[in-house]
Amino acid sequence: MLRWRFIAHWGPGLLESAYEACLVHELAQQGVKVERQKAMPVKYAGVNLDCGYRLDLLVEECVPVELKAVDRIERIHEVQLLSYLRLSGCEVGLLINFNERVLKDGIRRVVNHFKE
DSSP states (O other), rough: OOOOOHHHHHSSOOOOHHHHHHHHHHHTTOOEEEEEEEEEEETTTTEEEOOOEEEEETTTTTTTEEEESSSOOOHHHHHHHHHHHHHHTTTTEEEOOOOOOGGGEEEEEEEETTOO
């Protein structure tokens, strides 16, 4: 079971980068493989193009995680994560907004190719 002690310690109000660093530390402490600020090239016409896209986190080489510290999650944040899912070839990602009083209210699971 993942423990995110830093959430109870800090609560909402920090910058996204601070939550990212704390989360990476917690995951690494628990033996979870995590890559921070993973470059996501755009593959076009058989060529990898570096367009500056970066995943906040890639967990266990298969779960992109997009972190936010915003008043509320907007549709554009979900679309951003969907783009990262397409670029990475991953099926499921997490969108986490740390600016919530209760963290579980700020976590959304996003699925590529999901039929509504």
